[in-house]
Amino acid sequence: MKSIHLQIRFLVPLMVTLTVAALLALPLLDRMTLRWFSRDLSARGAMVAKTLSLAISDIEPNAKLDRLRGLLERGVLDERLVGIALCSATNQQILSTKGFPGSLTCKEAREIALQQNPRLELSSGAVHIGDFPVNPQQADSDRLVLLHDLSLPDRRSIDTRRYMIIFITVLGLAVAGITMIVAQLSWRGWVSGMRAILRGEGLVRPLLQTGGTSTGGDSAPPELQPLEVEIRQHLRELEDNLYREHGPLTPWDPERLRGLLRTQLRGDQVIVVSNREPYIHIKGKEGIQVSRPASGLVTAVEPVMRACSGTWIAHGSGSADRETVDEHDRVAVPPDTQDYVLRRIWLTEEEEQGYYQGFANEGLWPLCHVAHVRPVFRESDWAQYRAVNQRFADAVVAEARSDDPIVLVQDYHFALLPAMVREKLPKATIITFWHIPWPNPESFGICPWRRELLQGMLGSTILGFHTRFHCKNFTETVDRYLEARIEHEHSTISYQGEPTLVQSYPISIAWPTDEERLRWPAPSEARRAVIDRLKLPEDACIAVGVDRFDYTKGILERLHAVERLLEKYPQWQGRFVLVQVAAPTRNALEEYREFQDRIHRVTDRINQRFGTDAYQPVRLLAEHHDHAALMELYRAADMCVVTSLHDGMNLVCKEFIAARDDEQGVLILSRFAGAARELPEALVINPYHVEETTDALHRAANMPPQEQRERMASLRMTVREFNVYRWAGRMLADAGQWRLRERITRRVQRRAREGSEAMNA
Numbered sequence: 001m002k003s004i005h006l007q008i009r010f011l012v013p014l015m016v017t018l019t020v021a022a023l024l025a026l027p028l029l030d031r032m033t034l035r036w037f038s039r040d041l042s043a044r045g046a047m048v049a050k051t052l053s054l055a056i057s058d059i060e061p062n063a064k065l066d067r068l069r070g071l072l073e074r075g076v077l078d079e080r081l082v083g084i085a086l087c088s089a090t091n092q093q094i095l096s097t098k099g100f101p102g103s104l105t106c107k108e109a110r111e112i113a114l115q116q117n118p119r120l121e122l123s124s125g126a127v128h129i130g131d132f133p134v135n136p137q138q139a140d141s142d143r144l145v146l147l148h149d150l151s152l153p154d155r156r157s158i159d160t161r162r163y164m165i166i167f168i169t170v171l172g173l174a175v176a177g178i179t180m181i182v183a184q185l186s187w188r189g190w191v192s193g194m195r196a197i198l199r200g201e202g203l204v205r206p207l208l209q210t211g212g213t214s215t216g217g218d219s220a221p222p223e224l225q226p227l228e229v230e231i232r233q234h235l236r237e238l239e240d241n242l243y244r245e246h247g248p249l250t251p252w253d254p255e256r257l258r259g260l261l262r263t264q265l266r267g268d269q270v271i272v273v274s275n276r277e278p279y280i281h282i283k284g285k286e287g288i289q290v291s292r293p294a295s296g297l298v299t300a301v302e303p304v305m306r307a308c309s310g311t312w313i314a315h316g317s318g319s320a321d322r323e324t325v326d327e328h329d330r331v332a333v334p335p336d337t338q339d340y341v342l343r344r345i346w347l348t349e350e351e352e353q354g355y356y357q358g359f360a361n362e363g364l365w366p367l368c369h370v371a372h373v374r375p376v377f378r379e380s381d382w383a384q385y386r387a388v389n390q391r392f393a394d395a396v397v398a399e400a401r402s403d404d405p406i407v408l409v410q411d412y413h414f415a416l417l418p419a420m421v422r423e424k425l426p427k428a429t430i431i432t433f434w435h436i437p438w439p440n441p442e443s444f445g446i447c448p449w450r451r452e453l454l455q456g457m458l459g460s461t462i463l464g465f466h467t468r469f470h471c472k473n474f475t476e477t478v479d480r481y482l483e484a485r486i487e488h489e490h491s492t493i494s495y496q497g498e499p500t501l502v503q504s505y506p507i508s509i510a511w512p513t514d515e516e517r518l519r520w521p522a523p524s525e526a527r528r529a530v531i532d533r534l535k536l537p538e539d540a541c542i543a544v545g546v547d548r549f550d551y552t553k554g555i556l557e558r559l560h561a562v563e564r565l566l567e568k569y570p571q572w573q574g575r576f577v578l579v580q581v582a583a584p585t586r587n588a589l590e591e592y593r594e595f596q597d598r599i600h601r602v603t604d605r606i607n608q609r610f611g612t613d614a615y616q617p618v619r620l621l622a623e624h625h626d627h628a629a630l631m632e633l634y635r636a637a638d639m640c641v642v643t644s645l646h647d648g649m650n651l652v653c654k655e656f657i658a659a660r661d662d663e664q665g666v667l668i669l670s671r672f673a674g675a676a677r678e679l680p681e682a683l684v685i686n687p688y689h690v691e692e693t694t695d696a697l698h699r700a701a702n703m704p705p706q707e708q709r710e711r712m713a714s715l716r717m718t719v720r721e722f723n724v725y726r727w728a729g730r731m732l733a734d735a736g737q738w739r740l741r742e743r744i745t746r747r748v749q750r751r752a753r754e755g756s757e758a759m760n761a
């Protein structure tokens with residue numbers, strides 16, 4: 001209806017314009033046709049005059065007048081000639097035919113004949129006057145005046161005008177009709193184009209077309225495409241702002257996770273198994289203190305356990321751990337809220353040495369990270385690894401309150417445990433999460449016990465990695481070394497008839513709550529505190545690195561980049577400072593001790609080369625920091641530098657992002673960290689390329705606040721939505737579905753069995 005109104009509004013002016021054009025064109029056309037006729041009559045007159053002139057010259061002078069009259073009277077027999085007169089050179093009428101008006105003198109006739117439109121209105125009608133010399137060679141020749149009837153041209157002119165009006169009317173109607181049809185079609189095109197744009201199909205179409213498929217539905221026509229780009233940009237900005245303000249519609253949080261446990265998992269018991277414990281009790285000068293270890297695994301899993309309750313089984317490694325447990329080696333944690341139970345397992349020095357230092361950290365860790373440190377595999381370590389896995393598996397069975405608990409197995413320390421638990425608790429849902437990368441089959445193949453490790457892991461119901469790439473590597477490894485059925489479509493591997501779902505679940509952190517944020521210092525206060533505490537220059541550009549002191553974290557490459565920065569861009573000398581926090585880790589291993597010594601040596605060298613009494617470009621803080629100290633650093637920094645040579649995910653970069661609610665600060669992130677796949681708005685670098693990392697440091701130090709804001713706002717959106725509750729929630733939801741399917745299958749099988757037993761009976 002609307003489009004018809006619009007077209008009428010468009011058509012009325014069109015018709016008016018056409019009518020005006022016709023009214024203006026008709027007199028012009030009239031004049032033109034008359035001029036053509038006049039020219040035609042003049043030519044015709046000239047011909048008649050010439051014929052008569054020849055006849056006149058043949059007449060003998062004596063018989064002249066009578067013969068002349070007869071001749072002229074014969075001439076006017078032509079119906080178009082009204083009359084003819086013969087005039088002398090002095091404009092005296094010599095004779096004239098009957099139809100020649102008596103009132104018209106030769107002089108008048110001649111004057112009219114000389115006009116452009118030689119027309120004379122007589123009472124009998126309009127005539128055209130032509131004046132021609134009888135003998136053109138003679139200057140004072142007599143002249144013939146011919147009067148042509150103009151009624152015929154006039155009639156023709158009226159006919160022409162009528163045809164013209166009909167023609168213009170038909171043309172107008174045709175143009176209007178075509179215009180209406182075109183307008184209707186293009187209006188529909190525009191409307192559907194605009195709808196397509198608003199539905200987002202205009203943007204989807206190019207993608208589909210590149211894929212060689214066509215949607216076949218509405219899409220924006222080419223003339224709308226610039227508009228499309230603009231509308232989409234505005235919509236996206238609005239959407240972004242809305243999203244930034246309110247976050248996802250149903251965010252993953254502890255409450256949602258608890259709800260999932262209550263509903264889909266019917267409140268079943270959750271048991272976590274990890275090597276590292278979430279709380280360590282240590283004997284200090286002021287009595288027993290509780291500490292949180294520097295561990296990505298603990299950072300991620302602890303908030304999940306707070307939300308889910310249950311039991312966490314871990315190695316009791318603290319000096320006061322034994323003093324704080326009950327007779328069942330249990331202690332309720334966290335100390336203030338006591339949300340769940342920590343069950344400690346005690347390891348002998350031999351066990352710790354073989355299973356943890358040896359097989360896990362000297363064997364599997366370098367094997368999976370492929371960071372140019374050779375894995376070491378010892379028979380004795382392997383024996384301890386197996387034994388300790390069995391001890392933890394037994395503890396799981398002992399802690400289980402039912403025959404089908406949910407067991408969350410954490411990391412490479414327990415590759416054998418899933419199959420061991422499965423043996424005792426076949427109905428348990430075992431979710432194993434591998435926190436470090438999984439290498440390609442060739443790299444993994446150097447492990448002498450590769451088959452046993454894979455068999456152990458395939459005891460899991462669900463096997464999770466950070467990225468699809470790691471899942472793919474694992475599946476290919478199984479394909480290479482075991483006889484198993486792999487179903488790529490369903491991401492499952494069936495080994496000895498038992499299926500395992502192999503899926504990627506990118507891990508994350510708990511997004512800070514409002515209460516937590518209220519305790520944070522303002523970024524300016526944090527900066528002030530850090531500058532005062534570390535005695536940094538007032539105008540320092542602060543880069544922060546937070547890692548366990550591990551060779552996979554790329555700390556050496558980071559130092560080389562800082563050194564190159566001060567060389568290549570000397571304006572940063574005296575201003576640029578890398579504050580490197582490195583928590584001591586695995587100090588019992590020589591590889592680690594040597595690495596840490598080397599980092600100290602390189603730091604000293606750089607500080608000597610570019611430092612002064614008042615300025616040191618690298619501040620190496622090789623000690624554990626509590627959460628508040630880390631937050632202060634993150635909020636004080638101009639940039640956070642993550643240069644891992646290989647990292648399953650890396651949580652430090654996500655902590656930095658979560659800390660920057662002022663949307664300032666730049667993240668430099670290694671492309672070899674799993675996090676790089678989720679956080680493309682960071683400055684993504686190859687840490688092995690010193691020049692590239694150097695330039696990223698320079699770029700970050702010069703980045704305008706607006707660009708920082710754009711990048712940081714987007715990073716924050718990702719980390720807030722893809723938080724650790726989502727990580728756990730997705731795994732538990734998959735487990736819930738799995739258990740439901742299992743229960744249904746078991747019921748169906750039982751009924752079938754009962755049915756066949758009844759039949760037999």
Ligand code: ADQ
Nearest residue numbers: 294295296297299435547583624625647648649650651652
């Ligand atoms: P990690 O190798 O431990 O984790 P990461 O993910 O970066 O590495 O986590 C380190 C954690 O320790 C962070 O929470 C950090 O704040 C904390 N931390 C580091 N240095 C500290 C210090 N000096 N003082 C106090 N705390 C410190 C492994 C894998 C990762 C994976 C995680 C989670 O190697 O790739 O992201 O597990 O799956």
